[in-house]
Amino acid sequence: MPLVSVIIPAYNAEPFLERTLESVLSQTYNHLEVLVIDDGSTDRTVELVQSVAQRDRRVRLLQQPNSGVAIARNSGIQAAQGEFIAPIDADDIWYPQKLEKQVRVMLQDTSAGLVYTWSIYLNETGELTGGYKTSRLEGNVYFALIQGNFVGNASAPLIRRTCFDQVGTYNHQLKAQNAQGCEDWDLYLRMAERYPFRVVPEFLVGYRQTVSSMSRNYAAMSRSHSLTMAEARRRNPDAPAVVYRWSSSRYCACLAMQSSWCGDYQDSLVWMCKAIALDLTLLLQKQTYELLFKSALKQMARPFVSGMGGDRGSGLWAKRRVEMSRTGVSIAELNTRAVEETQPQSWYHTVQARRWQRIIEGASTPFPQGQQQG
Incomplete structure (x- = not known):
């Protein structure tokens, strides 16, 4: 079974991180390493991760000064040992078969660079709002991906590790230009230039939407x-x-x-x-x-x-x-x-x-x- 490296950037993530980790560690595909990158949190994020890591040795904490989500994800990718990379934001959740079904597609199609799945929207308490994101696009998706980020969010894809060697990692320069927001989309575009995408057409990601978590810039x-x-x-x-x-x-x-x-x-x-x-x-x-x-x-x-x-x-x-x-x-x-x-x-x-x-x-x-x- 190939190792999957789960990458979780976390900044003041105390309210939701424990539920996120629970959803990751409960995956039916359990050959995982879970890298939580603390991005200079000032709440109890570090203590929470340390507590979970004591109970489950698959969890590892990395710490850095506050540098932004792109650098945090890149730090996790650099430290990862898995054949596949699975990012998830610290307030989202995965449903139990998410990784199992994505890994299966990756193994069936060795040319695929990225496998995404559908997302269902959650409110602050984790209840379904009824909103959702679906797409059936796969193969050469480049032009469609220019028009819109149909992958949906940063918690949806499973990415083949070798792709990063060809296209690079998340663009941290956007933060330096006061232009945050499209770091994941930028990465997907570079991947779509070289690799086919595949989709698992099921709702396997819970994407949390709250007013407090949304940028108003x-x-x-x-x-x-x-x-x-x-x-x-x-x-x-x-x-x-x-x-x-x-x-x-x-x-x-x-x-x-x-x-x-x-x-x-x-x-x-x-x-x-x-x-x-x-x-x-x-x-x-x-x-x-x-x-x-x-x-x-x-x-x-x-x-x-x-x-x-x-x-x-x-x-x-x-x-x-x-x-x-x-x-x-x-x-x-x-x-x-x-x-x-x-x-x-x-x-x-x-x-x-x-x-x-x-x-x-x-x-x-x-x-x-x-x-x-x-």
């Missing part, structure tokens, strides 16, 4: 996206220019949703208008109008409802999230629903599917940087 996140895409375009100048415009539109829409979630309604309006200006197909989605209307209404009403929290039901997938929350849906039910969602559900999705089919058919080489390397 939207300008820095936008700058992170711009720098990441500029570097991708420099490496692959022949990629269709329209793909980068779609990517910018999609990212602005994500910032609009995030700012609405955090209660920053004026910012939400600004980012949504930028998204529409870059890609008019957003006007084919009724959720676009819902977000604009809700943000405008709440911004105007702010003096009268200043104590109201963020719009946690808003966004391009709001209706789906609310309906699922009301029914108390389980992960098994979500897996069933996701399998059934095979056809476009709106004009927007139909247009998206058609234009992406044209882009994929126009891809001239198996990989932008040539064939994958082992």
